[in-house]
Amino acid sequence: MTTPQHHGVSRRSFLKLSGLTALSVGGMTFLTACGPAAQDSGSAATTSAATGTASAAGATLGDGKTLRVGMEAAYAPYNWQVSEESEYTIPIENVSGAYADGYDVQAAKVIAKALGMEPVAVKSDFGALIDALNNGQIDIVCAGMSVTDERKQSADFSDSYIDDDIVMVTKKGSKFASATTFADLKGASVMGQADTMYDDVIAQIPDVNHMTPGKTVPTVVESLSSGTSDVITYSMLSVPKLLESYPDFVELQMTDKFEGSVMPDNAAIAKGQDEVLKKINEAIATISDDERQQMWNECMDRQPA
Missing domain, CATH: 3.40.190.10 (Periplasmic binding protein-like II)
Incomplete structure (x- = not known):
């Protein structure tokens, strides 16, 4: 699309x-x-x-x-x-x-x-x-x-x-939970889904560990749940359902936005x-x-x- x-x-x-x-x-x-x-x-x-x-x-x-x-x-x-x-x-x-x-x-x-x-x-x-x-x-x-x-x-x-758009999600209590700019994510390990814009847009964030992408959305979500990643990229429209299922997750309230997403x-x-x-x-x-x-x-x- x-x-x-x-x-x-x-x-x-x-x-x-x-x-x-x-x-x-x-x-x-x-x-x-x-x-x-x-x-x-x-x-x-x-x-x-x-x-x-x-x-x-x-x-x-x-x-x-x-x-x-x-x-x-x-x-x-x-x-x-x-x-x-x-x-x-x-x-x-x-x-x-x-x-x-x-x-x-x-x-x-x-x-x-x-x-x-x-x-x-x-x-x-x-x-x-x-x-x-x-x-x-x-x-x-x-x-x-x-x-x-x-x-x-x-x-x-x-x-x-x-x-739809691309947003980022982390865990409550994470040192990145209060991030509002890309600069605030310095040092974070960020994962998206392989062969998609969810992975591509991570290149727009400077000074982060751009992790090897997960093959599926559940793989990406599990990486955050298990602590393998600090932040994941995700569908804006689907975030409300994700947060219902994972109450320890939180959407980052970013002022910096991805381009072309x-x-x-x-x-x-x-x-x-x-x-x-x-x-x-x-x-x-x-x-x-x-x-x-x-x-x-x-x-x-x-x-x-």
Whole structure:
């Protein structure tokens, strides 16, 4: 997933490298490797000839009734597949008897309501979503996707409906617990996750012991719990759940911030539909920061282990 155009690594790519999906360790649900789409999903489903072009009214997608939402449905907590319907789910159009849940699904439901449409998920490989959008197989992408310069050439992107970032965590009572600047961390042993921005950003902190990264998020967390590391880098959105499970951990209240670490989640539609995009952005703006965090926490609780 890519950060905005001024950031080089996409959030999607970043999470695929670190591979974030759900993994339970010691009662704590972690983000870890994103699995492939289910075998019966294939690429995006072939649908009617509706192309997603705006109607004469200027603010309608597809047939104006059913909002076909492209996603992997295999990328918790952003989106995943379940076999039972609930208040949180939408049907997966191209997988019989299946439903989609996750943060992207909740955002898609808000957008669909604003457009006066009923949302259904269309399960697809992540790399095929923009093509599916432009081929008229789906009407919108809500899939943990971030806007990039390259993607902007092929689709129009909404405002972000959630933004993750990288924060740091230590133990209560640690000599680094009161750190507010990078300089305050001098001499600390800092660990992040291998092959991700969580490890890369540590290079921005001078005079620390940049430890060999952990292969998984649970490995990184265990290093702090056991005292192997003094400080770890972690997902800002996931910190509240981490602190619930590890009450001896504390988030550092830093005034120094990492550069290039913000990871937005944007919806995408076919280009040239300005009135639709305006409506989508108006819908996204109705979701307050507190509601976004609550939605995220609830998805973290529901996501598959």
